[in-house]
Amino acid sequence: MSEGKRIAELMRQAYEGLDGKDAWHGKSLRNILRGITAEQAAKKLPGSKHTIWELVVHIANWDEISVRRLAGEKVEFALDSPGDWPEVSDQSEASWQATQQRLESAQSALRNAVAACSDAKLAEKAVNRDFTNYTALHGILHHDIHHAGQIALMKRMLQTPS
Numbered sequence: 001m002s003e004g005k006r007i008a009e010l011m012r013q014a015y016e017g018l019d020g021k022d023a024w025h026g027k028s029l030r031n032i033l034r035g036i037t038a039e040q041a042a043k044k045l046p047g048s049k050h051t052i053w054e055l056v057v058h059i060a061n062w063d064e065i066s067v068r069r070l071a072g073e074k075v076e077f078a079l080d081s082p083g084d085w086p087e088v089s090d091q092s093e094a095s096w097q098a099t100q101q102r103l104e105s106a107q108s109a110l111r112n113a114v115a116a117c118s119d120a121k122l123a124e125k126a127v128n129r130d131f132t133n134y135t136a137l138h139g140i141l142h143h144d145i146h147h148a149g150q151i152a153l154m155k156r157m158l159q160t161p162s
Contacts, residue, residue, distance in 0.1 A: 004117035007137050011114065014145050015107045029059075029148040030104075032155060038096035040158045042088065052154050053088045053096065055147045056103055061086055063106035066140045067113045069127045076128065110140070 001009075017028035033056070041053040050058070061084075065075050077083030088099075114137055122134040129136065 002115075002117075003119055003122055003134070005115045007117075007122075007134075007141070008111040008115035011107070011111050011141055011144075014141060014148070025145060027148075027152060029144065029151070032148055032152045033100060033103075036155055036158075038091055038093040040155070041096050041099075042091040043158065045154055045157055048154060050085065051088070052151050053091070053099060054085060055151050055154075056099055057086050057088060058084070059144050059147050060099070060103040060106040062140060062143060063103075063110045066136065067106075067109050069136070070113045070117065070121075070133060072127060074128050 013023050013028070014025065015023075015029050017023045017031055022028060022031065036052060038053075041056070042051055044051050068075050088095075117133065117137075122132065122137070124133055125131070126133050126136040
């Protein structure tokens with residue numbers, strides 16, 4: 001199996017889990033999101049900078065950006081800008097379902113792009129960066145798991161009676 005395919009498989013496991021069960025690090029992002037309503041996803045919790053919904057949009061956004069950068073596109077914007085954290089304006093249940101579908105599509109596109117990477121492509125410098133595509137892809141895997149953990153904690157807070 002190529003290194004690109006191994007990284008893509010780790011990404012799949014982090015998002016989907018292992019054979020319908022939890023991922024190697026704990027609950028998969030898909031399982032964490034299961035059962036969260038639009039109302040819960042849009043709720044700003046005390047001490048939280050972002051909502052679950054904003055985190056999901058942020059993850060999908062960075063997965064999409066990673067695919068674009070792998071294809072050679074220079075995608076630039078300031079951290080903590082609207083490009084980094086797109087606004088959630090429609091907070092309907094239908095919009096929440098569409099956001100989760102966007103994440104599903106972004107995850108799939110990212111895994112497909114990564115699986116197609118040759119070792120030479122992984123060793124290349126990432127577009128407009130001082131590190132390789134290999135490092136960037138492991139970074140996006142860590143990024144997604146980091147935010148999945150935040151979402152898991154927020155979900156627990158929303159479901160625990162005070």
